[in-house]
Amino acid sequence: MHAVVCRDARFRVTEQTVPRPATGQVLITVLRCGICGSDLHARNHCDDMAELAAETGYDGFMRPAQDVVLGHEFCGEIAEYGPGCRKRWPVGTRVVALPLLRNGSGVELIGLSAAAPGGYAEQVIVQESLTMPVPNGLSPDLAAMTEPFAVAWHAVRRGQVGTRQPAIVVGCGPIGLAVIGMLKASGVRTVVASDFSPQRRALATQCGADIVVDPATESAWTAYRRPNEIRRVDEVLRLGVDTMDKLRRVPNMPWWKIFRLAELVGATPTGPAIFECVGVPGIIDQIVAAAPVRSRVIVVGVCMQTDQFRPAAAINKELDLRFAMGYDPGEFRDALHLIADGKVDPSPLITGTVGLGGVENAFAALANPEHHAKILIDPTSPTIAVPAVPLQHPRL
Incomplete structure (x- = not known):
């Protein structure tokens, strides 16, 4: 299969052996993968990010001298199950997955670790337990925006x-x-x-x-x-004095109970x-x-x-x-279904699509906020260039 490898902040498209899913894992064929701001940072500043990750308890973050396949915002189709899987969905089912992969006794960040290649590739390995079917015939473009x-x-x-x-x-x-x-x-x-x-x-x-x-x-x-709304501290002081002046005028009023009641009903x-x-x-x-x-x-x-x-x-x-950092599996599912049910529309963010050969150009384009917001990778696409001005396309 083909994949885009990042090493020393440089990208190259390489031919790689198709990975084999281990116990509890699934091989999926990538339909779309988004380029995340974390990918932009990781390309040039992964040492800083790795040191920070190590300080907080994760020592598997990518390093410049490693061959890393980026990409953690992906949608794909189930291609093959590994041993020990429950095989919940038929091969060919369109899915998304949380970008975490069990590796021995640890867990790696898919697309941000050399031990867990990501979605800038034709295929990627994910955990079956973290995989979710895409509902309502949602397009791969929008499903890839779940993460x-x-x-x-x-x-x-x-x-x-x-x-x-x-x-x-x-x-x-x-x-x-x-x-x-x-x-x-x-x-x-x-x-x-x-x-x-x-x-x-x-x-x-x-x-x-x-x-x-x-x-x-x-x-x-x-x-x-x-x-x-109170915008200044002096307004708080004035409000406190004015409120007490009014409350003290009322005989036999337990003013402290009024204060606590105001808190309970959200009147503060x-x-x-x-x-x-x-x-x-x-x-x-x-x-x-x-x-x-x-x-x-x-x-x-x-x-x-x-x-x-x-x-x-x-x-x-x-x-x-x-x-705020990341999300939990319930929030990941919530996001998928909010998109699939039409309650939130990610399509305005999608301003371009490239193939694997266009990743370098896409990263350059994303450096200019006037041109692009989110560029997706379609591993089957021959597109290398991205337009300088984002297209105003209809809902996908």
């Missing part, structure tokens, strides 16, 4: 966003756009999207954002209506849910400085550099700071 939308769904769930609570998405790259889609799918009424790129702002609108702003000319923090002031989807130094501090009081900040963008923010500013506003 990034599962990341977004996990972030939205981590944010615990109420339907009436505004959500602000800072950064409209692929994950930011997926977060927008998942926020709307979960019923959030007001989603504000902020990005410097005109192309990405246009995609944010297509993904369902209610308000889209250019941070160079407009503030996301004032672009939406929130009459009861809260800020928006803010999703940081940029992943560069300084963004968290900017959000902390600008966010209204009692906002919840969910960090989804992966910043590989050392960053800093002022904890005292976050303390003064009582901000919640949460970090």
